[in-house]
Amino acid sequence: MREEAFMAYKGFDLTGKVALVTGGNGGIGLGMADALAEAGADVCIWGTRKEKTDAAAEKLKRHGRKVHAQIVDVGDEKQVNDAFAETVKVLGHVDNCVANAGVSGRGKGSILEMAYEEWRRVTRVNLDGVFFTFRAAAKHMVERGKGGSLVAMASTAAIEGAARSSHYGASKGGVCAMVRALAVELARYKISVNSILPGWIETEMTANAFGNPKFAGNVMPRIPERRWGVGADFGPLAVYLASDATKYTTGRDFVIDGGYTLF
Secondary structure (H helix, E strand, O other), X not given: OOHHHHOOOHHHOOOOOEEEEEOOOOHHHHHHHHHHHHOOOEEEEEEOOHHHHHHHHHHHHHHOOOEEEEEOOOOOHHHXXXXXXHHHHHHOOOOEEEEOOOOOOOOOOOOOOXXXXXXXXXXXXXXXXXXXXXXXXXXXXXXXXXXXXXXXXXXXXXXXXXXXXXXXXXXXXXXXXXXXXXXXXXXXXXXXXXXXXXXXXXXXXXXXXXXXXXXHHHHHHHOOOOOOEOHHHHHHHHHHHHOHHHOOOOOOEEEEOOOHHHO
8 A cells, every 4th residue: 555545634733833732841741742853843831930942842852843832820810821922922823722720629628628728729720721721722712813722621520529629619610601601602703612521641740649549449440441641641632622623623522531521
């Protein structure tokens, strides 16, 4: 057979595109950024820890694409606006923005004991951070006039009863509602907006939970795939949503959980 018959599907070729991934220095974010760079995109990653973010950027450079790294607190409106402007200045434009940065709950998660400071710590990053990031990206994409893709990292906590994590569940549920609203609002500008809902994924954020034998013993049997997810499991979906092949896909919640919510 001709060699051309074995070429990859061109619709997923991201050559010439620029992707921004917040929280792209580890876990799911790095898994997505890595796949985006491998598919041909220039990539910018935002993180809050310089050493970790610089190390992730060096890893991404092996794909031969332009890579830019920035230290950004996505819960700070000015930092997000300034950082986005720098991203555009360095890489020229942004076609795909993944609002992945997030934090988990800690301390007393019961609504009977939760302090407002803990509620705000979580919603400030997980919900406000997505708003600030998407607003900056949407303004840029509308002004540029060439469309784009916005992807928000939610969680299965948005669709389940996340006991003792009402602040986390509320932040992620809010993200899903925001995505649906923006999908309708921004469609006229050829901007697609979608969310990803991870299940139990092995990351630095979940290390304490997974290290608890009782937790692991209770949860693992409920995952049909019988394993924890990893960052690389999200790479294919990142490429899919950033590609020209999915311009007609918008307002969707993509659940990646090894079948957990079905079982």
